[in-house]
Amino acid sequence: MIGRIAGVLVTTVILGSAQAAWADITIGGILSITGPTAAQGVGYKNAFDLMPKEMAGQKVNYIVRDDGGDPAVAVSIARKMIDEDHVDAFIGPATNPTLAAVMPVAQEAHVPVVVMAPALFDVHKYTFAFDTAQPTTLMIKGVVDHMKAHGVKTVGFIGYSDGFGDQVLDGLKLGAAGSDITVVDDERFARTDTSVQPQVLKALTHKPDVMMLGGSATPGALPSLALAQRNYKGQVYNNHGVVSPAYIQVGGQAVEGVIAPTGPLVVYDQLPDSNPVKAVATDFMTRYIAAFGPQSRNAFAGYSYDAMLIIQAGVPTALKAGAPGTQAFRDALRDGMEHVSNLIGTHGIYNMTPDNHNGMDERARVMVQVVNQSWKLMP
Amino acid sequence: MDVTIAELLLQDGLTTGAIYLLLAIGLLLVFLVTRVIFIPQGDFVAYGALTLASMLAGHVPATLWLLDVCAVASALLQWRSWRGVSWALGPALLITLATLVAVRLGAWVWLQGALAVGITALLAPMVYRLAFRPLRHASLLTLLVVAMAVHFVMVGLGLVLFGPETQRTPAFSNASFTWGEVDISGHSLWVAGCCVVLVAALWWMFHATMLGRALRASASNPMGARLMGIEGDRMAAIAFAMAGGIAALAGLLIAPITPIAYDSGFLIGLKGFIAAVIGGLASYPVAAVAALVVGVVEAFASFWNSAYAAAIVFALLIPALLWLSVRTRSIEEP
Amino acid sequence: MTALLEVTGLRAGYGRAEVLHGIELMVAEGEIATLIGPNGAGKTTTLQAIMRLIPSQGNVRFQGVDVGGLSTEELVARGLALVPETRALFTDMRVEENLLLGFYRSFRQGARDQDARLAQVFAIFPRLQERRRQLAGTLSGGERQMLALGRALMGRPALLMLDEPSLGLAPLIVRDIFAVLDRLRKGGLSILLVEQNARAALALADHGMVLEMGAVVATGASAALSADPRVLETYLGQRHG
Numbered sequence: 001m002i003g004r005i006a007g008v009l010v011t012t013v014i015l016g017s018a019q020a021a022w023a024d025i026t027i028g029g030i031l032s033i034t035g036p037t038a039a040q041g042v043g044y045k046n047a048f049d050l051m052p053k054e055m056a057g058q059k060v061n062y063i064v065r066d067d068g069g070d071p072a073v074a075v076s077i078a079r080k081m082i083d084e085d086h087v088d089a090f091i092g093p094a095t096n097p098t099l100a101a102v103m104p105v106a107q108e109a110h111v112p113v114v115v116m117a118p119a120l121f122d123v124h125k126y127t128f129a130f131d132t133a134q135p136t137t138l139m140i141k142g143v144v145d146h147m148k149a150h151g152v153k154t155v156g157f158i159g160y161s162d163g164f165g166d167q168v169l170d171g172l173k174l175g176a177a178g179s180d181i182t183v184v185d186d187e188r189f190a191r192t193d194t195s196v197q198p199q200v201l202k203a204l205t206h207k208p209d210v211m212m213l214g215g216s217a218t219p220g221a222l223p224s225l226a227l228a229q230r231n232y233k234g235q236v237y238n239n240h241g242v243v244s245p246a247y248i249q250v251g252g253q254a255v256e257g258v259i260a261p262t263g264p265l266v267v268y269d270q271l272p273d274s275n276p277v278k279a280v281a282t283d284f285m286t287r288y289i290a291a292f293g294p295q296s297r298n299a300f301a302g303y304s305y306d307a308m309l310i311i312q313a314g315v316p317t318a319l320k321a322g323a324p325g326t327q328a329f330r331d332a333l334r335d336g337m338e339h340v341s342n343l344i345g346t347h348g349i350y351n352m353t354p355d356n357h358n359g360m361d362e363r364a365r366v367m368v369q370v371v372n373q374s375w376k377l378m379p
Numbered sequence: 380m381d382v383t384i385a386e387l388l389l390q391d392g393l394t395t396g397a398i399y400l401l402l403a404i405g406l407l408l409v410f411l412v413t414r415v416i417f418i419p420q421g422d423f424v425a426y427g428a429l430t431l432a433s434m435l436a437g438h439v440p441a442t443l444w445l446l447d448v449c450a451v452a453s454a455l456l457q458w459r460s461w462r463g464v465s466w467a468l469g470p471a472l473l474i475t476l477a478t479l480v481a482v483r484l485g486a487w488v489w490l491q492g493a494l495a496v497g498i499t500a501l502l503a504p505m506v507y508r509l510a511f512r513p514l515r516h517a518s519l520l521t522l523l524v525v526a527m528a529v530h531f532v533m534v535g536l537g538l539v540l541f542g543p544e545t546q547r548t549p550a551f552s553n554a555s556f557t558w559g560e561v562d563i564s565g566h567s568l569w570v571a572g573c574c575v576v577l578v579a580a581l582w583w584m585f586h587a588t589m590l591g592r593a594l595r596a597s598a599s600n601p602m603g604a605r606l607m608g609i610e611g612d613r614m615a616a617i618a619f620a621m622a623g624g625i626a627a628l629a630g631l632l633i634a635p636i637t638p639i640a641y642d643s644g645f646l647i648g649l650k651g652f653i654a655a656v657i658g659g660l661a662s663y664p665v666a667a668v669a670a671l672v673v674g675v676v677e678a679f680a681s682f683w684n685s686a687y688a689a690a691i692v693f694a695l696l697i698p699a700l701l702w703l704s705v706r707t708r709s710i711e712e713p
Numbered sequence: 714m715t716a717l718l719e720v721t722g723l724r725a726g727y728g729r730a731e732v733l734h735g736i737e738l739m740v741a742e743g744e745i746a747t748l749i750g751p752n753g754a755g756k757t758t759t760l761q762a763i764m765r766l767i768p769s770q771g772n773v774r775f776q777g778v779d780v781g782g783l784s785t786e787e788l789v790a791r792g793l794a795l796v797p798e799t800r801a802l803f804t805d806m807r808v809e810e811n812l813l814l815g816f817y818r819s820f821r822q823g824a825r826d827q828d829a830r831l832a833q834v835f836a837i838f839p840r841l842q843e844r845r846r847q848l849a850g851t852l853s854g855g856e857r858q859m860l861a862l863g864r865a866l867m868g869r870p871a872l873l874m875l876d877e878p879s880l881g882l883a884p885l886i887v888r889d890i891f892a893v894l895d896r897l898r899k900g901g902l903s904i905l906l907v908e909q910n911a912r913a914a915l916a917l918a919d920h921g922m923v924l925e926m927g928a929v930v931a932t933g934a935s936a937a938l939s940a941d942p943r944v945l946e947t948y949l950g951q952r953h954g
Contacts, residue, residue: 034535038543161686190684192646194398194637197391198681198688201384218638225636229564237694246544250638356472469747501738589813589820597812602766608789608818655924 002243024059025324027311028087029304030102035069036191037095039217039246043300044054044094044116053310055315058324067093071101078105079181086325088318088333091307092116094133094300096163099229108329112314112334114307116300118167123357128334132306134263134348134365139240140171142261142365143212147181151294154184156203157197158223160213161188168214168239182258184208191219200226202203210234216241221251227337228254234261244298259369259378263347265302267368270377276363299347306345310352314341327379386561388678394567394636395650397574401629402651403658404581405668407624410660411598412618414519415511417703419527420626421648423499428634431495432546436536439482439542442498446471455671456508467508470501476582485558488549497628503623504616512612530645533648535711537641546639570632577625578667594618650677650692657699669699715901717742718763718776718793725762734756734927735771740872742907745898747906747914747935751947757798757906759924760876764795777872789818790879792871798880800861804850808841811849811860814868827867834863837893855886858877862893871893872906875895879883879913893918913940 029244031050033041035332048062063085068076073315074093081087081106090106093099094116101127106113109110114130118139121129144340147155159165173183184206187199200223203211211234213223222243236258243262249253266269268281289297314336340359341351348364367378382642402420409417409578426442433440450471457463478494480486508531552565558569584591597604599615605611626648633639633647654673673692716739723736730771732755740746749855750756762769765785773781780788803811812834816827835842838859840843844852849860858878863871879887885908895917907911908914915935917919931944938944 034538036537039545039640044545161689188679188688190646190689192643193681193688194395194633194647194650196681197390198388198678199385199685202682202685205384218640222637228617241657250547252547400744481835542780586810591819592810592814595810596817599803599805600801602799603803604814605785606764606789606795606797606801607864608786608821609814610786666759676763693744 004319013207014182023323023325024061025055026061026063026085026087027308027316028078028085028090029062029064030067030092030098032062032069032092032093032095032365033066035067037069037217040094040298040300041066042087042306043216043296043298044092045062046288046292046296047301047304047308049291050284050305052312053172055312056319058315061348062157063087067098069095069098071097074098075105078102078271078314080364081113082106084108086266086278088324088330089311091304091311094303111330112311112337113328114310114337116303116307120167123234123355128308129308130344132303132310132336132347133358134240134352135362136167137171137174137356138362139261139365140168141175141378142170142362142367143237143239143259144175144179144181144235146259146367147176147210149181149330152258154182154210155204156187156207156211157214157261158189158199158203158211160186160216161190162191162218164241168212168241172212176308177283183212183323185346189215189222191215191217193222196222196226197229199223200230200232202229204232208234211236213238213242217244218242218246221247221255223317224258225254240299244377245370245374248370248375251370252373255370256373257370259367261365262301262362262375263302264366265346266299266344267366267375271366277348280344302346306347306350308349309343309345310337310340313343315336336370382558382571384430384682385422385549385704386559389675390561392675392678393671394570394674395677396671397570398629398647398652399572399650399673400578400667400670401625401632403650403654403670404578404624404663406648406651406659407658407663407666408594408618408656409622409648411618411653412594413507413511413515413631415507415522416526416652417619417622418523418645418648419506419530419533420622420648420651421644422530422537422645423503423623423626424633424647425537425639426502426533427495427499427630428639429541429546429630429641430498430627431492431631432547432634432639433541434482434490434491435548435693436486437482438478440495440498442502443475443478445536445540446498446502446505447475449502449509453508455507456625467505474498474501492548492631495631497622499627499630500624504625506623507615507619508619512615515611515615525665531667534642534645539643544641545640545643545699546633546634547638550635551632566635573628573632577628583637590617621645639661650674653693656696656703715742715777716740717754717776718905719770719772719774721767721775723759725758725764725767725769725771727758727767732927733762733769736762736924736927737929738902738922738932741920743829743898743901743903744919745894745904745906745917747908747918747921749914749921750922752909754924754954755927756909757876757926760795760797760905760907762875763874766795789868790822792869793874793876794863794868794870794872796861796876796878798876800857801858802849802852802860802864804848806849807845808847808849808852808860809845811864812841812845812867815864817882818868830867830869833952834866837866837896838863845935855882855889858882858886858890862890866897870902872903872905876907876909877909877911878906879908887913899913911944 031041031044033045045064048064065077067077090113091252093102096117099115099119107126107128112128116132118133118136119131159168172280185203187203189196189199229304238258238260240262264277265281268285269281270277288301314333317336318333319331338352340350340352348360351359368375369378394611404422406417409415426574430440430442450467454464454467475496481491510525553568556563580582585595591651593609594614605616650673655666657669681688718740720738724733726732736759748756806816825829841859841863878890906914909929918935921938922929
């Protein structure tokens with residue numbers, strides 16, 4: 001009898017340890033699928049359905065949870081995923097408040113985390129954090145370059161009264177520094193405001209050559225509507241946060257001619273064949289549209305997918321160091337991700353270094369314009 | 380700032396102020412009759428606008444099914460009374476049929492707008508029946524907490540029903556008039572017109588019809604009203620329906636100016652609430668004037684210092700509350 | 714004389730405290746009945762319980778029908794009217810609007826003769842006609858009582874229940890109001906009068922009931938009760954013999 005119990009115990013232990021040795025890779029997704037940024041969250045989430053079920057011959061499990069845009073919820077999800085699901089890496093969060101809350105948690109537990117919004121963080125402090133989104137400065141530089149090429153002297157700015165508006169304005173000022181472009185006005189609005197007429201009236205008193213807008217998603221079209229009502233004739237620039245079909249739907253004729261930077265993925269079908277990103281972007285978007293329909297097309301899914309690609313690139317080295325679920329695996333995974341070079345994603349080409357955990361360059365940006373009510377790639 | 384800009388700001392402020400005015404009236408009506416602080420009113424604004432947007436896109440609006448589910452639920456709650464069941468199901472059934480036909484035929488925009496207002500208005504008494512009626516003897520604070528909960532439920536449902544995208548509905552008029560040096564948009568005139576007509580209609584109803592007097596009586600002295608045979612439940616349901624309809628109308632008036640998403644309503648409703656509070660949660664005329672002031676202050680504050688516009692608007696509450704705390708009788712439990 | 718209102722075994726209270734321990738009372742058609750008793754005996758509670766303003770148990774028959782399960786509003790619809798001690802006026806509404814609200818129930822039942830009824834009420838209380846455009850909150854105490862009574866009469870009730878109509882009023886006004894009640898009785902209205910002023914109440918009423926500690930302890934014709942030594946001693950302030 002005792003022998004049989006001992007036998008069962010031994011078998012369990014062996015099987016248990018065997019299981020540990022061959023444990024699956026677990027990737028946790030923390031996204032804002034509901035809440036104020038729900039419009040983007042759905043795209044980030046859908047991409048998970050298109051991710052590979054295996055990496056380097058190892059089965060991968062994805063766990064996706066919704067934080068509703070609430071940083072406190074995001075933190076508790078992160079802790080739970082670390083303690084109970086033993087995740088090897090995080091994809092997301094993708095909003096600034098939530099990712100700022102989750103990064104310290106991931107750092108403390110030494111779990112790689114790939115965030116998906118332009119975040120300015122110290123890579124030497126948050127050594128486990130990576131970012132797949134184009135830095136705002138990189139994006140806005142495209143706008144400023146366009147302004148310079150067209151002899152613009154004065155710019156009026158209307159943006160969100162939050163960190164996003166600040167980022168766009170900072171990018172604008174940084175890009176304009178050293179040139180003869182001056183930002184003549186800084187107006188702010190909230191995405192729930194019933195009217196931005198006053199801000200537009202104020203900005204126009206400065207008679208700016210062009211207007212730069214710093215809102216995101218569909219409410220980002222509000223200033224354009226008010227500008228059109230005031231018959232503003234100058235060029236209107238917007239930022240990468242508004243480039244979606246829904247923006248044109250809301251803005252209608254008022255946003256015709258608006259110029260904005262965006263990732264190449266958004267206009268994948270208009271890219272010249274010479275574009276290095278085209279193949280990956282086209283493959284991803286074709287599968288995405290097949291799965292979710294043409295109406296679902298968006299830029300955000302690509303960031304999730306690129307996050308997965310960066311993790312995947314680190315997996316082979318990590319497997320040599322230890323089994324998934326162990327600290328050795330996660331440490332090596334981070335090291336591997338930090339040395340990713342020339343990785344072609346859907347949004348650009350990633351070259352990570354210990355000093356740069358984003359690694360994107362100008363190939364991650366194209367300029368687009370609303371022409372005949374759709375986004376057209378600018379030559 | 381020159382005169383033209385001041386006039387444009389005034390026009391802008393009065394337009395949004397007129398919308399806040401509608402919301403302030405709805406809020407007061409519900410509060411005075413039922414003691415419920417109608418926090419979800421802003422959500423009815425969004426539901427109204429999104430219902431119309433969805434119909435104009437050729438879909439049967441999801442609110443219609445929500446209405447039907449709520450109607451069946453409240454019919455089950457009062458299954459003992461044939462009258463109760465028919466009152467719960469009848470209007471819902473009628474508007475369901477009308478909407479299905481209208482969407483199928485792609486009827487006139489104004490008819491679809493009227494249906495969107497109707498659907499939203501009918502939803503409001505259901506919310507009363509399911510959430511507030513069981514607690515009608517509870518304290519103000521309990522009702523406030525429940526109102527908050529209803530708001531969160533409605534926002535969550537809104538995301539499921541309408542999706543996360545913002546929507547715009549067509550302006551009532553794209554015409555534009557020039558008056559002196561100022562362009563006046565046709566839509567602004569529509570907003571002002573709707574507001575004046577609605578206020579006049581409500582005034583007439585409150586003072587010249589038995590139903591209107593009964594609503595005021597329930598607000599003035601609930602016990603007295605019961606002794607006149609005025610059914611508190613019926614009055615509460617009517618007050619909710621009116622507030623829901625007014626909110627939906629406000630939604631249709633805002634949505635052409637600013638795109639509306641499932642969660643846009645709360646802050647808009649809050650501005651109406653500020654106006655109602657400045658009116659001491661008791662006075663319609665003071666609340667109406669306060670709403671216009673809120674709109675104008677918001678416009679000028681956005682012009683002078685847009686980063687602090689919201690703070691300036693909410694700061695209007697401080698002097699109002701100080702003044703009220705000095706001179707008003709307490710509006711606590713009866 | 715047939716019983717218009719018949720109450721048996723009526724129990725009610727506030728929270729856990731039972732105030733009424735099985736009230737028995739009766740109002741006959743066309744009479745003024747009065748319920749007298751000291752402060753705290755449960756007079757107001759009795760009226761509230763009959764009117765279902767507070768939860769109660771027991772048997773209430775009105776016009777020969779059991780109305781125990783009905784709500785306040787339904788009782789009003791059947792012709793019961795209560796003028797409460799507080800008058801429960803709509804103070805921020807005009808006198809005329811208050812009166813018209815007394816007509817609400819009849820209006821819902823299809824009646825449209827509000828002008829005729831208004832004229833009748835104004836005939837009884839000419840003062841209300843003078844004040845018809847004034848807010849009810851600006852009326853004097855006596856006028857308020859007139860308005861409360863007039864408002865109840867607008868509904869043409871079968872039984873009018875009055876809770877302390879003389880409370881806080883000058884004796885002259887009380888006399889006027891009681892005179893009106895007398896005229897109403899002559900016009901065929903049945904009245905249940907709750908009064909602390911037992912002497913005046915018994916002088917007016919056809920029959921009376923004495924309430925003590927939540928139970929009816931004596932009942933009978935007013936004249937007989939007025940002569941009852943116990944009643945005399947306790948409520949009429951006379952030492953007998």
